[in-house]
Amino acid sequence: MAFDIYLGNVNKRINSTFQADYSAWIKTLAVWKDAKDLDSPVVTVTLQGDQYPQFNAMYIPAVKTYYWITEITSVRAGVWRIAAVEDVLATYRDQILATDCYIMYGFNQDASGASFRIQDNRQNVSQVPEFATAAADITGTLTSNQGLYSLTAVGSSGGVCAYLITPGNMRKLLDTVSQDINDAIVDFTTVEEILKYFTANSLAQGSAIQAIRSCIWMPVKASAMAGYPQQNVMLGDFDTGVVGRVLDSNPIHTIETDIAIPWPAEDWKRMNCQLSLYVPFVGTISIPVDQCNNVASLHITWVLELIGGMVSVRIEAGDYTVYTGSASIGASYAIGSSNVPIQNFVSGTVSAIGGAMQFGAGALGAAAGVSKTGLTAGILGSEEITGGIQMAAQGIAQAAGGVAQAISPVVQCAGTLSGSAAVGQSREAKLTVLYYPPVDDPGFQAVYGHPVMRMGRPVLGYCQTRGFSMAAPARFAELAQVATMMDGGVFIE
Secondary structure, three states, X not given: OEEEEEEEOOOOOOOEOOOOOHHHOEEEEEEEOOXXXXXXXXXXXXXOOOOOOOOOEEEEOOOOEEEEEEEEEEEXXXXXXXXXXXXXXXXXXXXXXOOOEEEEXXXXXXXXXXXXXXXXXXXXXXXXXXXXXXXXXOOOOEOOOOOEEEEEEEOXXXXXXXXXXXXXXXXXXXXXXXXXXXXXXXXXXXXXXXXXXXXXXXXXXXXXXXXXXXEEEEOEOHHHXXXXXXXXXXXXXXXXXXXXXXXXXXXXXXXXXXXXXXXXXXXXXXXXXXXXEEEOOOEEEEEOHHHOOOOOEEEEEEEEEOOOOEEEEEEEEOOEEEEEEEEEOOEEOOEEEOOOOHHHHHHHHXXXXXXXXXXXXXXXXXXXXXXXXXXXXXXXXXXXXXXXXXXHHHHHHHHHHHHHHHHOOOOEEEOOOOOOHHHHOOOEEEEEEEEOOEOOOOOHHHHHOEEEEEEEOOOOEEEEEEOOOXXXXXXXXXXXXXXXXXXXXXXXX
């Protein structure tokens, strides 16, 4: 029995579902060579011409089946025997596309980006990494020059005030506190004037240094702090006359910025990366790749507490907070005084005056003794001479000790010494991406797909399933072959 077949050529992979337009092929009659075998048919056809037919595909409309031609043999002039095997992927293309299945690997334009983030362990990676960096200025208000001093001190009301003071004004403040007493003393000509000055100012000047509670230097630009009000710095009741900026109840300075991640790839190969972020004053931080491989940048929040010089840092990758930490940018500044303490000066002056008076009394006693000796040549006069001389000597010693006490400096200090080595480091945040690329790339995904690992229906492109099972009006051999090929990987075309 003769039946219609179409002979032609198809340009496709053996594991492709592509269906050729057979209507453009050569239509001819064929007969079965032996028994009817729909899986691997052998037919005889008559063709015009003596040239060997160059066909690789066949379609039998009666059974709606596509075939690969495996062999063409000449029987006699114009008569050819054609052997073929069924192209089950083309024959059952529509049923394959309608089947829900577990897709292990795929490559297509319709898959979501999240599918591309699964690491593909089928590829070896290079042991020689590639580097990429990005930077962002998160401390634009900071400087390695000049900076500001943050000083806390007890005010006249007893409460603690905090000031931001420029280096020039800080020097002026220290000079004011240290030189005010000495400059005043130069103008005094009598003991009474000295006592009067110190009595009037002991509470003010005597508590100036003690009023200071802390002082740190920070590499902060003065122009960035212009929003805080200015007023004279008060150390206890002592008005220094030096202007500083008063920190309010919320002395916080916040800087926020984004730093782009220089990803070397757009797919799962991001998991072959190591990310590290240098944050000024905090150090180098390791960023977990699995929490940020689906974002384009990191968001950095840098908060400076202006009184204590502490910095807190928060790093976010989309909805994830990948790091929080803190550090100090302040260098403790020791404020000392070697001036003559008021208390010492006052008590020393008093002691000197007392010594002088004792010396005078002793001298008078000695003189009286001499007079008595001269008149009576008695023992009493001799004792008065001796006692007077001793008293006078003691008076001289007391006066000298009082003078020494009055001029002896006492060193005192507010604050502690601290290093500020971090100030000289970079004030830019720097993100480094260390990438280990696959050695068998590029083009691997186009042929073998991306990891998908989810249920779905095959779409255009490469598709490899697991446990594929199709429902179709097909023979067992056809169903089994389709399942085997789908699990091995096919191209949906």
